Amino acid sequence: MADEEDTKTVQFHEMGLDDRILKAIAKLCWLQPTLIQEKAIPLALEGKDIMTRARTGTGKTAAYAIPVIQKILSSKQLATEQCVKALVMTPTKELCNQAARNILELTNSCSREVRCIDVSGQVALDSQRPLLMEQPDIVVGTPSRILAHLKAGNLSLKKTLEMVVIDEADLVFSFGYEDDVKALMDYLPKIYQAFLMSATLDDDVKALKRLLLHNPVILKLEEPQLPETSQLAQYHIKCQDEDKYVLIYTLLKLGLIRGKTIIFVNSVDKCYRLKLFLEQFGIPTCILNSELPVNSRVHLVDQFNKGLYSIIIAADEVALDDPTQLKKQKQKYKKDKESGISRGIDFQHVSNVVNFDFPTDVDSYIHRVGRTARGTNHGTALSFINIDEMKKLEEVEEALSDIHPDGNSVFKPYNFKMKEIEGFRYRAKDAMRAVTKVAVREARLKEIKAEILNSTKLKSYFEDNPRDLEVLRHDRSLHVVQEKQHLKNVPDYLIPPTLRQNRRELGRKKRYNKSQTRSQSWNKAPAKGHLRYMKRKADPLKSFEFKGFGNKKRKK
Incomplete structure (x- = not known):
C-alpha cells in the first residue's frame, strides 16, 4: 500500500x-x-x-x-x-x-x-x-x-x-x-x-x-535527457556536404518528411542559401535567425505554431552561445544577442527536426532535438553527417547512452539508397549554380528590409487589428534567383521504383475525389460570375479563341 x-x-x-x-x-x-x-x-x-x-x-x-x-x-x-x-x-x-x-x-x-x-x-x-x-x-x-x-x-x-x-x-x-x-x-x-x-x-x-x-x-529529476525511442526516433544519414542539398530536396519533394519541420543550420548565410535553393523547387520555407527584428521572430513562431507554415530554417549560431565569438568576427549585419532559437522556445506539434548541419556540441544537439516529441507527442530527428562531423556524432551517442542502457546506439541509419536519387542530383546542381554569394547577400538584405517593415506594422497597426496578421507571411519567395518552372514538378521517371506505386495510388485517389466533387456539383446552379465567364468565352472577340476550323479538314 x-x-x-x-x-x-x-x-x-x-x-x-x-x-x-x-x-x-x-x-x-x-x-x-x-x-x-x-x-x-x-x-x-x-x-x-x-x-x-x-x-x-x-x-x-x-x-x-x-x-x-x-x-x-x-x-x-x-x-x-x-x-x-x-x-x-x-x-x-x-x-x-x-x-x-x-x-x-x-x-x-x-x-x-x-x-x-x-x-x-x-x-x-x-x-x-x-x-x-x-x-x-x-x-x-x-x-x-x-x-x-x-x-x-x-x-x-x-x-x-x-x-x-x-x-x-x-x-x-x-x-x-x-x-x-x-x-x-x-x-x-x-x-x-x-x-x-x-x-x-x-x-x-x-x-x-x-x-x-x-x-x-x-x-x-531522474529522467533521460531526451524522450525514449518509442516517442522520439533518431536517424542519421552519412553523406558529403554536396549530398545534403540533394537529400533535403528529395526528402521534402517526395513527401518522405511530412508535418511541421525545423531545419537547423549553423550560420545565417546557410539559412538563405538553403531557402534560395528550395524555393526553386516550389518548396516554401521561413527563415529564423538573430538578424531579424524581435517582433517578426515572435510573430513567425506564433504563426508556425498555428499551422500557417510547415518548414522553418533556423540558424543555431555558435556566436549566440558564446558571445566572445562576436568580437572575433567582422559583423556585416547586426545580430540580436537576446535571441535564441534552439533553446526554450515553445515550438508546438513539431513532427520533425532535421540537423542539416550537425550541432557543435552535445547540449546543442539535445536542445535542437528537444523541439520535437514534446509532452506526449511523437517526433523524428534526422541528422546529416559528413566525415568531419563523425567525432561529434560519437560524442552525442556516448552522452545519450542513458536512453539505451543495453548498449545499442540511439541513432538508427536512415535506409536511403543514394543510387535511386541520382536523377535528382542533376536538378540540385542546376539549382545550386544560381545560389551564388551575390544572390545570398541580396537575399539577406531584402529579407531584413522586409521584416523590419513587417515589424513596424506588427508593433502599431496589428495591435488593433489582430485578424489582419494572417496577411503577413514570412514564407514568400525572395525572387533574387530566376525561377525555373521545370524544377517545380517531379516527373515519374525520377521517382525511385519503391515509391512509384504509392504515387500512382495517391493519383487514383485524387482523380476519384475530383470526379466525386464534380458529380456532386452538377445539381448546383451556376454562379453569376461563372455565367458571365461562359458568355465571354463564347464570344471570339473577347476570348481570343476561334473554333470555326477545329480539327476538321478544309473543304475544297
Whole structure:
C-alpha cells in the first residue's frame, strides 16, 4: 500500500490551488501535472527556494508560474495597495514573450486580479514607463532590460518584491548577463523567494545559485535527457556536404518528411542559401535567425505554431552561445544577442527536426532535438553527417547512452539508397549554380528590409487589428534567383521504383475525389460570375479563341 501511495501522481486539484487557476488549467486541457510540476509546485507553495534541472518540453514554465499566481492571489486578500510582487527573467526576448503568454493563459479567469506585462520589447524605455507606473503584479523581461528600467526609475522592487524567477538559467551568463544580474542585486530586497529553472546544472547555474538562492531545494529529476525511442526516433544519414542539398530536396519533394519541420543550420548565410535553393523547387520555407527584428521572430513562431507554415530554417549560431565569438568576427549585419532559437522556445506539434548541419556540441544537439516529441507527442530527428562531423556524432551517442542502457546506439541509419536519387542530383546542381554569394547577400538584405517593415506594422497597426496578421507571411519567395518552372514538378521517371506505386495510388485517389466533387456539383446552379465567364468565352472577340476550323479538314 505504501508503494502505491508513493507512486500516485498528485493532481492539480489536490495542491490547494485557487479555483480560478484550476479553471484556466482545465481550459488548457492539462489532464495531470508533469513530473516537474508535481514536485516543484507544492514546494514552491511552502515558500522554499527551488533550483531544478529538467529536460526541455517538460512544463518548467507552468511549474513556476502556477505557484507565483497562487501566492499573488492569496496576498490580494489582505493587500491594501497594488504593487509588483514577482519578477521573471529569461535570457531571450522570444522566451520573455512566451513566458508572459503562458502566464496570461493561466490568469485567464483572474486577469483583473493578476496583471502581467512583458518589457523585453525593442521600444524606448519611456514608452513602457506608463505600464510600469500601474504596478503590474508580474514583470517579465531580460536581465539587461529590467536593470535599465530600475536605473531609469521606472520600476521599484525594494519594498514589494516577493518572488524572483530565472528561466533557462544555464544560458543567462553565456548570453552576457553576468554583470547585469550582479548589478540587479542592489535593487532587490534582502528577503525573497527564488526559482532557478534550467535544462542543465552547469557551473553558471551554480554561480547563480550562490548569488540568488537561500538554502534551496535542488530537484534533479531522474529522467533521460531526451524522450525514449518509442516517442522520439533518431536517424542519421552519412553523406558529403554536396549530398545534403540533394537529400533535403528529395526528402521534402517526395513527401518522405511530412508535418511541421525545423531545419537547423549553423550560420545565417546557410539559412538563405538553403531557402534560395528550395524555393526553386516550389518548396516554401521561413527563415529564423538573430538578424531579424524581435517582433517578426515572435510573430513567425506564433504563426508556425498555428499551422500557417510547415518548414522553418533556423540558424543555431555558435556566436549566440558564446558571445566572445562576436568580437572575433567582422559583423556585416547586426545580430540580436537576446535571441535564441534552439533553446526554450515553445515550438508546438513539431513532427520533425532535421540537423542539416550537425550541432557543435552535445547540449546543442539535445536542445535542437528537444523541439520535437514534446509532452506526449511523437517526433523524428534526422541528422546529416559528413566525415568531419563523425567525432561529434560519437560524442552525442556516448552522452545519450542513458536512453539505451543495453548498449545499442540511439541513432538508427536512415535506409536511403543514394543510387535511386541520382536523377535528382542533376536538378540540385542546376539549382545550386544560381545560389551564388551575390544572390545570398541580396537575399539577406531584402529579407531584413522586409521584416523590419513587417515589424513596424506588427508593433502599431496589428495591435488593433489582430485578424489582419494572417496577411503577413514570412514564407514568400525572395525572387533574387530566376525561377525555373521545370524544377517545380517531379516527373515519374525520377521517382525511385519503391515509391512509384504509392504515387500512382495517391493519383487514383485524387482523380476519384475530383470526379466525386464534380458529380456532386452538377445539381448546383451556376454562379453569376461563372455565367458571365461562359458568355465571354463564347464570344471570339473577347476570348481570343476561334473554333470555326477545329480539327476538321478544309473543304475544297
